[in-house]
Amino acid sequence: MGRHRKVKIFARYMSIMFETCAAMLGVVMAMTLAYAASDQDCINATAWSESVIASLPVDPAPKVDKSIISEADFIVVGGGTAGAVVASRLSEVSKWQILLLEAGPEEPRGTMVPAFGSIYKDNPNYEWAITVQDTPNEKSGDLNRAKMLGGQSVNNGMVYIRGSKADWKCWEEAGATGWTAEEALRYYKKSENNLNPDIAKDARNHGTGGLLPVQRMPYLDNTSKLIRAAFKEAGMKEVDLNGDASEGFMFAQNVMKGSKRFSTNRAYLSQQRALRSNLKVLTGATARRVVIDQRSKRATAVEFTDTDGKTHVVKAKKEVVLSAGAIFSPHLLMLSGVGPADQLKAAGIPVIVDLPGVGEKLMNHIGGMVHPTINLTKTVSLPTPASMMNDIKLFSEDSGPLSTQGPSKVRTFERSPYQPANDKRPYLQWEVTRSSNGRTIPACSGTSASASCYYNQVKMTLVLLQPHKYGSLKLNTTHPTEQPVIAQAVFTDKRDVKIHARGVKDMVERLQGSAALSDSGAAVVPPSAGSACSKEKAGSEEYYQCVLLATGGRTWSHQSGTCPIGTVLDPRLRVKGVPNLRVADAASFPCLSNGNTMAPVIMIGEKAADLVKADNGENV
Numbered sequence: 001m002g003r004h005r006k007v008k009i010f011a012r013y014m015s016i017m018f019e020t021c022a023a024m025l026g027v028v029m030a031m032t033l034a035y036a037a038s039d040q041d042c043i044n045a046t047a048w049s050e051s052v053i054a055s056l057p058v059d060p061a062p063k064v065d066k067s068i069i070s071e072a073d074f075i076v077v078g079g080g081t082a083g084a085v086v087a088s089r090l091s092e093v094s095k096w097q098i099l100l101l102e103a104g105p106e107e108p109r110g111t112m113v114p115a116f117g118s119i120y121k122d123n124p125n126y127e128w129a130i131t132v133q134d135t136p137n138e139k140s141g142d143l144n145r146a147k148m149l150g151g152q153s154v155n156n157g158m159v160y161i162r163g164s165k166a167d168w169k170c171w172e173e174a175g176a177t178g179w180t181a182e183e184a185l186r187y188y189k190k191s192e193n194n195l196n197p198d199i200a201k202d203a204r205n206h207g208t209g210g211l212l213p214v215q216r217m218p219y220l221d222n223t224s225k226l227i228r229a230a231f232k233e234a235g236m237k238e239v240d241l242n243g244d245a246s247e248g249f250m251f252a253q254n255v256m257k258g259s260k261r262f263s264t265n266r267a268y269l270s271q272q273r274a275l276r277s278n279l280k281v282l283t284g285a286t287a288r289r290v291v292i293d294q295r296s297k298r299a300t301a302v303e304f305t306d307t308d309g310k311t312h313v314v315k316a317k318k319e320v321v322l323s324a325g326a327i328f329s330p331h332l333l334m335l336s337g338v339g340p341a342d343q344l345k346a347a348g349i350p351v352i353v354d355l356p357g358v359g360e361k362l363m364n365h366i367g368g369m370v371h372p373t374i375n376l377t378k379t380v381s382l383p384t385p386a387s388m389m390n391d392i393k394l395f396s397e398d399s400g401p402l403s404t405q406g407p408s409k410v411r412t413f414e415r416s417p418y419q420p421a422n423d424k425r426p427y428l429q430w431e432v433t434r435s436s437n438g439r440t441i442p443a444c445s446g447t448s449a450s451a452s453c454y455y456n457q458v459k460m461t462l463v464l465l466q467p468h469k470y471g472s473l474k475l476n477t478t479h480p481t482e483q484p485v486i487a488q489a490v491f492t493d494k495r496d497v498k499i500h501a502r503g504v505k506d507m508v509e510r511l512q513g514s515a516a517l518s519d520s521g522a523a524v525v526p527p528s529a530g531s532a533c534s535k536e537k538a539g540s541e542e543y544y545q546c547v548l549l550a551t552g553g554r555t556w557s558h559q560s561g562t563c564p565i566g567t568v569l570d571p572r573l574r575v576k577g578v579p580n581l582r583v584a585d586a587a588s589f590p591c592l593s594n595g596n597t598m599a600p601v602i603m604i605g606e607k608a609a610d611l612v613k614a615d616n617g618e619n620v
């Protein structure tokens, strides 16, 4: 080992030791504060949350170098779920200089606590606030999307679900040659380090050598066990939905290790940044456009602004990869002159390539605000100040409520009797959402905290995985640099209303007939819309259709398909007409994944890196 490397490792060791001591001191001080402010009845919840965060292990500190370089071989725009993977994998080629531009800041440590999923919600330092147009039945509200290294993998539900193997038939039909089920599986396995031996033993479907730790949550609370019993009673099978089964229920696999979340930033970037001098990560760097030469149609540079608003231009010697997500990748393409010519012209942007498919469809899963609710009595006991302090200790031992998001990990996938018989993808996913009926944390007044592991009610939420209508994303032609105009489609097709209503009816009947639920004192409350649907027979399909339309619906957080393979990208993710510009993220999907979108996005990041390497003369 060279002297320089030895010195580097020693310096890192010392810095970790120092930070560990500081963190331990922080825990003691925060716990003292939380205790000091707590009496028998209540706790200083803010100090308590701080002591949870202070108890987290110290990662190797990322190498933060804010200097701006004038050129790089590859520029990756967006250090989110996919971008972290792409940049990390490209930097394996040591002769290449990789620049990753991320608009947001470094990932804060609190994101590692599974029970604090929404800790940075509504914080403008860490989130984009995106306005959505009013359309019929739309109750999604505006979109809050993570703006930091790791992107949405930092604050999402952590669930790792690959979708249906039958998804790939749709990809192939859309022109995504080479994106077969087997090829996707190859990259799922490449990324995965499955930590549950009973799952990992299925080596045909699971990987154990990848950078992304995947496991079930280590702690199963009583309500999760109760829901499992109710589903089994209803004849549903417990399966591995990332294995060969496409229907049934499972305790979800998650991107985590022990009790801590592992975003793609932690899994793919933090170690690599520390050790690879050819990987440069700039945070607070917001790309404004890709500079594309009008004659050669090649991407030559990226223009971005720093946190002081100063503009910089970095030359791209080989390629640019956009991984800014389903909203901002198409926006950046349009600002760079690639997109529907009519919109670009109206905004005064010179047209480099007329691609009407950019933003033409905005795909997403949809669901109703119609929730069968289960009020819990015996399976939950609300925390006390003492038990919350003990939960910190359990968390540091990789267990306890803070390492979970409660029963939301029980996921079911099933077919609707109203879906086409020849479509192998199950159209229905039920999520079990935690909620609270009154205060669930014994917080003293003036302090606040929320932890998704403390709840006393669950709501069953039905997600339609293959809705019949999609939304769209267009340039704001009056103020093109402002966020694009987003219209989502929510229950605007009667078939979706019918499928949803029937799904809800079936689930209510199952839950009401469940001995497991009634024996545990759980009360099932069917959804209603007050007097709005009194003309319909309560509990009928027509009744639930009426309740759905009266209460509206929403899209999930799975926006995708705004720069799809087929109309915008070729199968190697290259923008049609601009061969050294690619899009690799949720925007690239030609078909809506039949499940949550993070795992497919990570898979796309892995494959994208291999495509770039192969097209630039590297063996993969």
Ligand SMILES: Cc1cc2nc3c(=O)[nH]c(=O)nc-3n(C[C@H](O)[C@H](O)[C@H](O)COP(=O)(O)OP(=O)(O)OC[C@H]3O[C@@H](n4cnc5c(N)ncnc54)[C@H](O)[C@@H]3O)c2cc1C
Residues within 6 Å of the ligand: 077, 078, 079, 080, 081, 082, 083, 101, 102, 103, 104, 144, 145, 146, 147, 148, 149, 150, 151, 152, 153, 155, 156, 157, 158, 159, 160, 161, 285, 286, 287, 288, 323, 324, 325, 326, 328, 329, 332, 557, 558, 559, 585, 586, 587, 595, 596, 597, 598, 599, 601
């Ligand atoms: C609340 C929530 C819960 C979810 N739960 C789950 C779940 O449990 N399981 C699951 O599978 N999926 C889940 N999803 C969906 C999933 O997380 C996303 O589909 C996926 O992470 C998207 O990845 P991406 O790489 O396309 O975009 P992102 O992860 O959003 O990455 C885009 C990155 O680009 C940056 N960026 C944008 N514009 C610019 C610019 N101009 N310059 C520089 N940087 C820029 C952004 O700041 C961001 O970091 C959830 C999503 C949300 C919002």
